[in-house]
Amino acid sequence: MPATIETLVDLPYRPATPRSYAPKIGVIGCGGIIKHHLEAYVVAGFDVVALCDLDLERAVASQKAFYPDAKVYTDYHQVLRDVSIEVVDITTHPPVRPPIIEAALRAGKHVLSQKPFVLDLDVGQRLVELAEKQNCYLAVNQNGRWAPHFSYARLAAASGILGNVFSAHMECHWDHTWVAGTEFEKIKHLVLYDYAIHWFDIVRCFFPGQNAKRVFASTARIPEQTLMPDLLGQALIEFEHAQSTLSFDAGVPYGSLEETYVAGTLGSLHSTGSGNQEQRLSVTTAQGRWSPSLQGKWFSDGFRGTMGELLCAIEEQRPCTISASDNLHSLALCFAAIASAEAGAAMVPGSIRQMPV
Known part of the structure; x- marks a missing residue:
């Protein structure tokens, strides 16, 4: 049904x-x-x-x-x-x-x-x-x-309300410069690795049973940046019949924003807010629009x-x-993205066995 x-x-x-x-x-x-x-x-x-x-x-x-x-x-x-x-x-x-x-x-x-x-x-x-x-x-x-917004989104997609999901696009614009002087500042790919691992993992929740074919990623520095790791990062992930884009701007001092958009053959889901702690979510289908009051x-x-x-x-x-066995697939996607950013070429998830840097 x-x-x-x-x-x-x-x-x-x-x-x-x-x-x-x-x-x-x-x-x-x-x-x-x-x-x-x-x-x-x-x-x-x-x-x-x-x-x-x-x-x-x-x-x-x-x-x-x-x-x-x-x-x-x-x-x-x-x-x-x-x-x-x-x-x-x-x-x-x-x-x-x-x-x-x-x-x-x-x-x-x-x-x-x-x-x-x-x-x-x-x-x-x-x-x-x-x-x-x-x-x-x-x-x-x-x-x-x-x-709350990711948990609701993955369960909504799994319910079938969106039909066959073919796209998931997520973007984060926030200030991550708090890492200055900490051990995190020493991580070259801080954004794509330590932070984006959550998003690489969530992406997979929207496409169960599908393995990513390849990923292309890049990083860059913002003007006047003094921190060691690049604060700009993005990734394009290709599936057989779907795509996903991730965009991270980690040096935004004012007006932070985070958005998630998931589309399928029967509907779409949109979540937005000033950050991942405060999100407003809605699901739209031929039956109408539903906006839950998210708790937590x-x-x-x-x-x-x-x-x-x-x-x-x-x-x-x-x-x-x-499970750790499932998480290895998220890590494979993350490692491929970092290797892609290093090489400037698309990479196949699973082909990069170790953290590139």
Whole structure:
């Protein structure tokens, strides 16, 4: 039966939590992003019992702010030796993360890895295979999937209300110069890699079952730019019967804007706002137009959504929608885009096995 406008009223786009599964959770890595993880986990009622960071003060600060009864460690092996802990959230930077994930899986823990997952697709594949061997779940924190507008958009597209989707165009115009003086400023392709990985992942949600044929991307600097990474980036993604464009202007000091437009054979979806925290969305078909009143925000609902999805998948013994095996396809698209920007030529996703720079 074809989807109708009424279908859109009750789309379950809000983060889910397990019905009864309440495992003890250990967190490895208490850097800047952990605030948003723990804020979301407190709201959801997730049971974090251990916090670990090489910098003891950072771990203690997270403990005091969010989980005062949690144990604090500087050695992640101590977290993994705790047999009561079933799930670990690993939020360290990508270069040091794979050995920690491997150790966690060998210890029999389910893992939620921060994004971007790995710097090498083959390393990621080996971790996926290890997780399967250990009968453990390995998921990636693609929290953008639970930003209210993205979550609603992907579920609307999946409902069939838009028909066969053939285009997805997304643009972001914002100020990302806050990275000055941080570790993020050292990432050459900061925009296409660390930031756009969310958009490469979301694009794939609109074209399930389709593999991108090739991607062409480029980057540039804005006038008077002093930051090392280019602040302008764009990508054109080709599918067999669809296309997608991504545009990023990361040096906009005033008048920020973010838009998403998805079109199909039966309708279209448009979301717009001053940023990804505030979006107004509408769906238009032959039946009319529907504009939901979206609840929540990307930060911190996105982080509640990822951990919630992992825990629900474990409880229901079903595949996890943010599995590492699925995420390798998003990374392949991202790596191809970066390689394209470096070479000035289109690249085939999957042909670039390692982060180009």
